[in-house]
Amino acid sequence: MYKIEDVSFAYGNKRVLQGVNFSVKKKSFVTIIGPNGSGKSTLFGILTGLFRPKMGEVIFAEKPLKEYGILELAKKIAVVKQDTVVRFPFTCLEVVMMGRNPFQDRGRELKEEDLEIVYGAMKKTDTLRFASHLITEISAGERQRVFLARAIAQTPEVIFLDEAFSAMDICYSVKSLDLLKELVENEGISVVAIMHDLNMADTYSDMILALQDGQVVQWGQTENVMQPTFIKSLFKINVKKIGSRGLVVLPR
Amino acid sequence: MYNKKRLVKSMQKTLKQIIDYKNHRVKIMTVALLALLFSLILFSLSQGKAEIDVGQIIRVVLGKISGNNSFFQELTEAQTAIIWDIRFPRILIAVLVGSGLAVSGAVFQSLLMNPLADSYTMGVSSGAAFGASLAIYINIFLPYYFVPVTLAAFVGAFLTLGLVVLVARAQGNLSTSNLVIAGIIVSTILSAAISMIKSIAGEEVSAIIGWLMGSLVARGWEDVTLGFPVILACIGICIYYAGDLNIMCLGEQEARSLGVDTQRLRRILLVCGSLITAVCVSVSGIIGFVGLIVPHLLRFMVGSDNRVLLPLSALFGGGLLLLADTGARVLLNVEVPVGVVTTLLGGPFFIYIFINRKKSFAREG
Numbered sequence: 005m006y007k008i009e010d011v012s013f014a015y016g017n018k019r020v021l022q023g024v025n026f027s028v029k030k031k032s033f034v035t036i037i038g039p040n041g042s043g044k045s046t047l048f049g050i051l052t053g054l055f056r057p058k059m060g061e062v063i064f065a066e067k068p069l070k071e072y073g074i075l076e077l078a079k080k081i082a083v084v085k086q087d088t089v090v091r092f093p094f095t096c097l098e099v100v101m102m103g104r105n106p107f108q109d110r111g112r113e114l115k116e117e118d119l120e121i122v123y124g125a126m127k128k129t130d131t132l133r134f135a136s137h138l139i140t141e142i143s144a145g146e147r148q149r150v151f152l153a154r155a156i157a158q159t160p161e162v163i164f165l166d167e168a169f170s171a172m173d174i175c176y177s178v179k180s181l182d183l184l185k186e187l188v189e190n191e192g193i194s195v196v197a198i199m200h201d202l203n204m205a206d207t208y209s210d211m212i213l214a215l216q217d218g219q220v221v222q223w224g225q226t227e228n229v230m231q232p233t234f235i236k237s238l239f240k241i242n243v244k245k246i247g248s249r250g251l252v253v254l255p256r
Numbered sequence: 257m258y259n260k261k262r263l264v265k266s267m268q269k270t271l272k273q274i275i276d277y278k279n280h281r282v283k284i285m286t287v288a289l290l291a292l293l294f295s296l297i298l299f300s301l302s303q304g305k306a307e308i309d310v311g312q313i314i315r316v317v318l319g320k321i322s323g324n325n326s327f328f329q330e331l332t333e334a335q336t337a338i339i340w341d342i343r344f345p346r347i348l349i350a351v352l353v354g355s356g357l358a359v360s361g362a363v364f365q366s367l368l369m370n371p372l373a374d375s376y377t378m379g380v381s382s383g384a385a386f387g388a389s390l391a392i393y394i395n396i397f398l399p400y401y402f403v404p405v406t407l408a409a410f411v412g413a414f415l416t417l418g419l420v421v422l423v424a425r426a427q428g429n430l431s432t433s434n435l436v437i438a439g440i441i442v443s444t445i446l447s448a449a450i451s452m453i454k455s456i457a458g459e460e461v462s463a464i465i466g467w468l469m470g471s472l473v474a475r476g477w478e479d480v481t482l483g484f485p486v487i488l489a490c491i492g493i494c495i496y497y498a499g500d501l502n503i504m505c506l507g508e509q510e511a512r513s514l515g516v517d518t519q520r521l522r523r524i525l526l527v528c529g530s531l532i533t534a535v536c537v538s539v540s541g542i543i544g545f546v547g548l549i550v551p552h553l554l555r556f557m558v559g560s561d562n563r564v565l566l567p568l569s570a571l572f573g574g575g576l577l578l579l580a581d582t583g584a585r586v587l588l589n590v591e592v593p594v595g596v597v598t599t600l601l602g603g604p605f606f607i608y609i610f611i612n613r614k615k616s617f618a619r620e621g
Contacts, residue, residue, distance in 0.1 A: 052513060053512075054509060054512070074512055074515055074516070074517050075515040075517075077513075077515075078512075078513060078514055078515030079515070081513070082513065083509070083510070083513040085509070085510070088506055088507060088510055089507065090505065090506060091369055091370070091371055091505070092365075092366070092371065092505050092555065092560040093555060093559060093560050094502070094505070094559065094560045094561070095274070095559060097271060097274055097275070098502070098559070098560075098561060099506075102502065102503050102506070102514055103514070105499070105503055105514045105515055105516070106514060106515035108499075114275070119271060119272065119275075122271065123271055126271075132270070132271075135270070135271060135274055136274045158514070
């Protein structure tokens, strides 16, 4: 699906990414981990077409990402960010319906089929209850669920998530990840996520990309990357492996 | 399991109900505002020193529009002139300027992602004011030159927009915060420049102050024909892009990932909004608060959807400024500049609404 070939990026003279190589297969869940300042968000920006790499190439579905038009790309990928600030009182339903924008003709009424997709997305994320509430008046965790619903309503081939569950309680983080996992397995979409919660990353990802100082230090299947010794050296913390899957961070 | 399908159907219906409820509300508002606007126009036509009743007014307006003079044969020439050449164009200008200011205010708020923005934030109106002040000064002190004030205001507004965009762009791309900062810097400089012109104008300063206060006194058909096509066309373009503007409210990156070409949209709407402002300010001087208060009030009532908000802002803004202007010319013996009326009455009213607003109009649905 996605091929990242030798991608480098710099802000001015400051190198942020260097020689990044990896690929995202169809129907896979890829998580990007790494300490603060390791280049995760920059890589995220490059993958979603926000930045152009200084060197190297991103190929999406056999075609270089830079050759996609804005609308064309919006039909295929959805992006959920950690904190989207909305300053105007839109209803949550209106926000989720915006996910249908790439498929709508201007000025046309929302089609029956669009409404069904919107309904499905809101049901899956358990946001129907506040469909008529204002996005400015719900909690941060609820807002993140609305934005996840919007991304699902966009019916994308790839969903990109940048710390998109950071404000959700543990119940909804797990529910959202379950939902994404199900979408990957049943609907054939791919997920690329930045996650700080290593336990979640370990539980849900098929593949893990570990970044440090703008370089890929590990790339591979989750069980091969999430080894206590490696995580210890990457984050300089103490971790312990529990059972066959599951990683526990020990603060002391 | 037995009624799961029905449950799904009913929830889906709920979403539809929310949408229908909103549409219903919008329909009522549209009809109410249209009716209000028309009765205000008739009311305003009947107000003034010369006593003319509504029946006569309707006959004059219908007769003039259809080109059939027999409609108002029994009226004196002076009466028809008062209605058709003095009151009517002024009323149309009030409606037009009010609509323009309200729509451009709503557009700038969404575009700059700042509920407190309006065309004044971008410095466009300061530019128009500077151009007008300069023209008035030249006309008084340099007797061999004559600069039309309206034209000068228009040129001033556009040069300012260019300057603001240039300053904003020097810091990279045309981002929201860059535009706001550049707008504030440029308009502050221009305010100082206006003060300078005022201070060197000496005793003639009242002509400049009078213009700056905003007034619709003695506006005629030439102002209508100048302003109408531009403002109407620009409002139309803004409404055309209203759906994209909604998505813009979520932020630059979000909008791009939903398929909106943000740089292009911003360019188009900046030009339209500024064009509207430039025409409004050049015709009427500085009229504050309409651009801020009208979209805000409407957001409390019908929500933030610009596809609804922009057309309703046009109706509401037009009615509000007409009401203010009619009040300004009939209530007191001295004619008060309408710009002073809108701010003086609009300000406290806005505070009242702001404190008492019903937070979630939508929850009733």
